[in-house]
Amino acid sequence: MVSTFLSYDIVSRDLQRSLDRVAKQTNVSKEAEYYKANIGKVKTVDDFMKDTRIYNYAVKAYGLEDMAYAKAFIRKVLESDLSDDNSFANKLTDKRYRDFAASFNFNTTTTIAQTSSQIDKMLGLYSATMTAQEEGAGDETRYFNAMMGQLQSADQLLSDERLRDYLLTSFGLDKSNYSRDFLKGVLTSDPSDPASFINQQLGTKRTELQTQISQLEAQVDASTDPEERIALRNRMFVFMNNLEKVNNYYDMAGAFSFNSDGTVPAGGAQTTAQMEAINSRFFSNQQRLSTATATNEDTYFKSKIGSITSVDQLSTDTRLFSYIRTAFNLTDTFWSNIRSALTSDLNDPQSAANLLGKTNPGFLELAKAFNFNADGSVAAGNAQNATQAAQTSSFYFTRYNDQQDENDEQAVQLYKTAMGRIKTVDEFLNSTDAYQFSLKAVGLDPAEVAPFTIKQVLQSDLSDTNSFVYQLKDERYLTLAKAFNFGKDGNPTAPLTAQSSATITTVGSRYTVAQTRFLTGTELKDAQAKAKEELTYYTKQITAVETASQFLSDSRLVNVVLKAYGLDPKTATPDFLKQLFASDLSDPKSFANQQKNTAWAEMVGAFNFDANGNLSRQVNSGVQSRGKIIETENNFERLTLEEEQGQENNGVRLALYFDRKAKDITSPYDILGDTALLEFFRVTFQMPESFGSMNVDKQAALVKSKLDLASLQDPDKVKKLVSRFTALYDLQNTNASASALSLLTSSGSASISADLLSSLQRR
Incomplete structure (x- = not known):
């Protein structure tokens, strides 16, 4: 009889070849093809459960074949919100249920007109566009003046x-x-x-x-x-x-x-005076105040103030009046009060400047900046001295755009408030605060664009190059369309982001486990804090990523994903990653699918990028991403392989099972809560059959004393454990009546007492 270890070694020595052999079996390949061809048609949990072939394939792939009959239970698992620690799947001790729920998107598809990331991007666009408009006034003036010559x-x-x-x-x-x-x-x-x-x-x-x-x-x-x-x-x-x-x-x-x-x-074509006059008119007709506009007004003020001989001349020239009101923060003040301050005696505590200055210091600043007599007269050239002129100019440049900034801040708040209420494209079109802000943000003039055109733009299918928005051949409209999530019917759809919210949650969970496993005390707290910091960054930034190149250029994002999938960032060169993300995952011969470690393809499939590296709704349009479909198929083939080996030698099946699960073990309770792993441990360390009925905490203590859990991350040490297990298994089970098959096909708790289950469930 062939030994258990030799049988195991034959299979595991070239595991991929063994799996390829299984994949080519008629019954396996037919079920895999059916699953891949039909899982994209599934939209609801009901659809999933009604198709028996899809349902059975999936539950087997995640080791839950024995629970296939309990559809009400499985439904609760699939409908769990994994971002909620108190959801049904998260409260179950057995990790298989969380993995199963995480492989689908049944409870995570959120439709929203605009995500927080899209809102932030819109605000950034608005700020950039306004700044560009302000700077543009100066650029256009310089161009005009140069061309006039x-x-x-x-x-x-x-x-x-x-x-x-x-x-x-x-x-x-x-x-x-x-x-x-x-x-x-x-x-x-x-x-x-x-x-x-x-x-x-x-x-x-x-x-x-x-x-x-x-x-x-x-x-x-x-x-x-x-x-x-x-x-x-x-x-x-x-x-x-x-x-x-x-x-x-x-x-x-x-x-x-x-x-x-x-x-x-x-x-x-123009004299100097004519050029200056048209420049002034151009600046005064700008919708946005800019440094160039301010400089123009400052120059105008300085050119006029020397000829002022009466305070009333400041009011009859609207530009001078506007200048001083802005410079001294008196924009809402009537001329009568300004005139009273300008003609005040500052040595008189009861003068207008001193009295008005108690509520608005600008009146005192104003009075100190000019030299008008009590009757409003002043000698030509004496309205201001050099120091007063410099101070006035300084005040003006500090305050010239204060009202504009305040208006912008108000527009931002109104936009955020409006978008919090908008549910349809028609509501967007009827919201002045949202509609005008958005169009201005992308550089469109609301007065020059028909709302019907904007509606067609927002309802365009961005994955269809023949849709309306692409026919306009204007990047501004495309930018606007990408900023919202309206469907063809005008209702909100799920946002198109690099990863779905379900995948982001899964990545976060895996990354946290990878970064904190086996740590305790201060090291654990520090690692948890660091992981939280990285995941906060990841969650915010990944939703703003629009191309594979953009993702790959951010090492922090890449490192989080690689570690979440158990991949070493040091082995992933930029060129290697670029080839991965350029792979066609539907082609078995593509670069990603040729990698021995299937985690590479699973990782690439977790993103909504097409082979060109662009976001696309088509690549992951169903309830399961390409990466999860690949993972499900790989799991099914692996479990089938283990099943087949178990028919010849149940010890081989236990060894293969442990080999597969070892890297995910982070706690003694992971072993105690899994009857197959528990049997592997019992045989490997020659524990009596009564071990399973001991107090659970004593069991955990024994597991920790016998087994260094951190060593299970080392493939060589895992192989040594398997070697020890197979040798002892052959000794103990030559005539054993207990079958490993029953352990592996049970619900994971068949040989565990009710007290033990209850204790594990509370942990």
């Missing part, structure tokens, strides 16, 4: 999109609706020439508007009916707005020196 004609200006946009923005004109010929006529006009294009086209209209406004002003003054006065003022405002548009064209004509034929005169 090279310009040869008005046509050249209008043909350059950047120059044309600068021109239209400066004069408050619609960039999407203009006439090129009309603009050229304006640019080549002399406003002082009655025969020029602009006077011929707009002169009469300008006069009529001015007349109508004067007439309405007179009617307002003459009316004693409040409602009539309001109606008249409203009409007057309409005419004033129209007049402003006409005047903008006149200002445009006066901002350039083109000849009537559109050519540039010897002195250039």
Whole structure:
């Protein structure tokens, strides 16, 4: 008779060949093919249990074949939330149930319009876009000024999109609706020439508007009916707005020196004064305040303050008034209070500056920064001295964007609040706070984009290159679509992330065990704290990863996954990992599937990356990821191999079982709670059959005294234990009546007393 060890050695010496032989068996290959072909169709636990072949294949793969009949029990396991320590599967002592539950996603598919990671990314996009817009004002001005020195004609200006946009923005004109010929006529006009294009086209209209406004002003003054006065003022405002548009064209004509034929005169397209004027207009028409805008306003203030001789001149010039209100933090203050402070006697405790300064120090800062007399007069050049001017400028640059920053902070909070309520794409479109913020974040102007277009973008299938969003060929729309999780029907779907929430939970659990096993005391606490820190980072960052390359470039993420799968980071070179993630897991000949250690393929399959390294909903669209399908198939083949060996020699089956489970043993109770492992231990260390009925704590103490659990991580030491077991097994079981088969096919507790089970369950 062949010895138990020799039989075991024949199988384990080239385990992969043994498993390949099993995989090729007709009954095994047929069941595997059926499972792989149909598990993707399963959507619910009911679907899973109704298909007997899928159900039986899976429960056997995880060593639960003997519990297949208990479908109500298995259902509770599968529906457990493994992120909850008190869930049903987590409270069971037997780890097989947790492993089984972790291999599926029945209770972890969460549909949400936008995840916290996506919200954070949107906030980052908003900040970056706003900053880019602010910096862009300066860039565009520098470009415009540089090109003005090279310009040869008005046509050249209008043909350059950047120059044309600068021109239209400066004069408050619609960039999407203009006439090129009309603009050229304006640019080549002399406003002082009655025969020029602009006077011929707009002169009469300008006069009529001015007349109508004067007439309405007179009617307002003459009316004693409040409602009539309001109606008249409203009409007057309409005419004033129209007049402003006409005047903008006149200002445009006066901002350039083109000849009537559109050519540039010897002195250039613009004088220095004209260039400065258009620059100022451009900055004043920006939606965002920038350093360039602030510098422009500061320059303007400094150029004017020297000629001020009356305090009231500060109020009649809106730019000067806005400047001082901003510089001294008085943006919500009326001119009357500002004037009172500017004309105060600071030596008088009851002066306006001193009294107002008690509630707002800005009034005192203001009064100290100027030298107006009590009647508001000041000699030209004496409104401020050099020190006062420098202080005013410093205040302005410190505070010019305070209100903007406050508005941004408020917009962020409103966005977060809105997204917490939004459930459908229609609700998003109807939420001003969410809709406008999101479009601005990706660089789209809400006023220039149709909501229907945005709806189609958000309902596009990102895995289909023919979907609507890709037809637009605009990265801004694609960025917007990726920031949300709306399906084709407008309802939220599960977010497309590098890993599902179930996989992230599994990785976290495995990593923690790997980093803390066998540690005690301070070392254990330190390791737990470090593991928690790494998992916090992992959980946050992995949901933001969009490509395999991005994942592989982050060593912290890679190390967590490798250690969770029991793989040594030192053996995983960048090139090796790159080849793994470029593998087609459906191809048995792919790089990942050719590795002897199947954990490599299982790890790759835990990600939602396609062979090109991009996120895809198609690779893991069912209740089980590719990695878990591979793991299930590998488990099924391994258990089948052990079963077959058990038919010839139950000792071989026990040895193979221990060889498989050894690396996962971290506590004596892992052995005591598994009848097969307990029998292996009893035989290996020649414990009496009554050992199993001893007090559980005494059993645990004996296991610790006999077996160094940490040594089970060493394959050579495991092999020595197996060698010892097989030798003693042959001695003890030549005529034994006890069958290892009954131990391995039992529920894991058949030979354990009720008291022992109860004790283990509480641990």
